[in-house]
Amino acid sequence: MDTTQLLKGVLDLAVLAVVRDVDGYGYDIVRRLRAAGLADVGEASVYGTLRRLYQNGALSAYVVPSEEGPHRKYYGINDTGRKQLESSTTTWRAFATTLDGLLTHPDREALA
Amino acid sequence: MTTVHDPDVAAYLRDVRAALDDLPPDDREELLEGLEADLAELRAEEGGALTERLGTPEAYAAELRSAAGLPPHRAVPPVTLGDRVREALRPTLERLHAFPGAGPTARFLGELRPAWWVARGYLATWVICASAAHGNPGVVPQLGDSVLAGLLLFAGAVVVSVWLGRQWRRAFGIRVATVLVNVVVISLALVHGIHDPYTREYHGPTVPCCGLISPNGTAVTEIRPYDSEGRPLTDVQLYDQYGNPLEVGGDRPLRFREDGTPAQNVYPIDPAPDGLEGEVLPGPVAPLLPRRSGSPSSPTP
Numbered sequence: 001m002d003t004t005q006l007l008k009g010v011l012d013l014a015v016l017a018v019v020r021d022v023d024g025y026g027y028d029i030v031r032r033l034r035a036a037g038l039a040d041v042g043e044a045s046v047y048g049t050l051r052r053l054y055q056n057g058a059l060s061a062y063v064v065p066s067e068e069g070p071h072r073k074y075y076g077i078n079d080t081g082r083k084q085l086e087s088s089t090t091t092w093r094a095f096a097t098t099l100d101g102l103l104t105h106p107d108r109e110a111l112a
Numbered sequence: 113m114t115t116v117h118d119p120d121v122a123a124y125l126r127d128v129r130a131a132l133d134d135l136p137p138d139d140r141e142e143l144l145e146g147l148e149a150d151l152a153e154l155r156a157e158e159g160g161a162l163t164e165r166l167g168t169p170e171a172y173a174a175e176l177r178s179a180a181g182l183p184p185h186r187a188v189p190p191v192t193l194g195d196r197v198r199e200a201l202r203p204t205l206e207r208l209h210a211f212p213g214a215g216p217t218a219r220f221l222g223e224l225r226p227a228w229w230v231a232r233g234y235l236a237t238w239v240i241c242a243s244a245a246h247g248n249p250g251v252v253p254q255l256g257d258s259v260l261a262g263l264l265l266f267a268g269a270v271v272v273s274v275w276l277g278r279q280w281r282r283a284f285g286i287r288v289a290t291v292l293v294n295v296v297v298i299s300l301a302l303v304h305g306i307h308d309p310y311t312r313e314y315h316g317p318t319v320p321c322c323g324l325i326s327p328n329g330t331a332v333t334e335i336r337p338y339d340s341e342g343r344p345l346t347d348v349q350l351y352d353q354y355g356n357p358l359e360v361g362g363d364r365p366l367r368f369r370e371d372g373t374p375a376q377n378v379y380p381i382d383p384a385p386d387g388l389e390g391e392v393l394p395g396p397v398a399p400l401l402p403r404r405s406g407s408p409s410s411p412t413p
Contacts, residue, residue, distance in 0.1 A: 025146055025149070026146055026147070026150045027149075027150035027153050027154055042175055043150075043154075044166070044172045044173070044175035045176075045178075045179040047150075048175065048179025048180035048182075049179045049180070051143055051179075051180040052179065052180045055180075055181075069148075069149060069152055070146075070148040070149040071145070071146060071149060072149045072150075073145045073146025073149075
């Protein structure tokens with residue numbers, strides 16, 4: 001199964017999860033997602049998602065000047081983002097449980 | 113660890129920026145903020161060309177837009193008729209723009225647009241009033257006999273004209289409609305204004321299409337022959353140089369020749385001494401001097 005399609009639906013949730021405790025800049029967040037096992041995640045998808053979450057008010061952003069090169073843009077979660085993370089987590093868990101059940105006992109689901 | 117002024121990073125960044133050129137500058141720069149540092153870090157960490165690692169800058173930009181919830185570059189790609197017309201006119205327009213003074217002239221004409229909108233409304237009103245009146249409706253257009261109706265029509269026409277002008281950039285269909293309105297209004301104004309078919313009414317009576325014309329421009333309706341002694345003649349038959357009976361307009365009593373043919377060239381039509389109604393008689397006609405020998409075409413010695 002193509003995981004990039006699956007990722008599209010849950011990338012918001014994944015990104016919010018990896019910045020829950022520590023702020024990060026774009027490439028740093030890409031690295032964290034990959035380290036967590038999302039090997040197929042694309043840089044541009046993550047940057048776009050960060051920008052959209054920021055626009056929607058779930059993330060705050062700040063620029064950190066660098067002495068040796070271009071500035072870095074850090075993203076951090078805020079209260080709106082935490083609420084979104086919480087509700088998305090609930091949704092995801094219910095969804096995953098449903099799908100797990102379907103995969104484990106397909107007959108019972110079909111008869112119900 | 114970052115690499116300062118990596119040419120590969122700069123080129124990649126430039127191409128991504130170009131693929132976002134349709135976005136508002138602030139949005140674009142916000143989207144790209146921090147990207148250079150990240151690209152430089154990626155390069156330092158993994159080496160190799162960025163295109164191998166990230167794909168083409170265009171694909172990268174497309175993915176960025178998609179994930180950020182922004183519309184794809186040029187959201188409406190289908191080529192419309194308007195696009196094609198614009199494309200066909202582009203070289204000509206660019207050449208026109210290259211002329212010295214083209215910019216200020218175009219700006220000046222642009223500033224005159226509202227004046228043209230009002231003028232167009234006036235022309236449309238004038239054309240409608242001229243059509244309704246079958247004649248020149250005057251400088252202040254009257255609709256029928258009412259100046260008020262003309263002015264109300266003028267106000268309405270200006271509103272429509274200004275609306276058309278302001279919608280100009282909205283859609284190709286509106287531009288086509290506007291051009292059509294302009295052509296119709298201007299050509300009708302020219303037809304009514306220059307080729308004024310009612311002008312003749314102001315310049316005297318209608319010129320007859322055929323028959324004899326008197327020196328003052330009116331049709332000849334009666335002929336009064338006199339003999340050499342100045343006496344009025346009756347029942348004179350006249351023929352032209354082609355042998356055709358010479359007829360003038362107007363009612364005449366029905367006459368026939370002995371061979372049964374109708375005689376429509378007998379003069380005077382009304383031999384009564386007073387003549388026709390409104391007719392001016394020549395008064396006493398002086399006798400002729402005897403004809404001199406010689407050419408008939410030289411009546412004077």
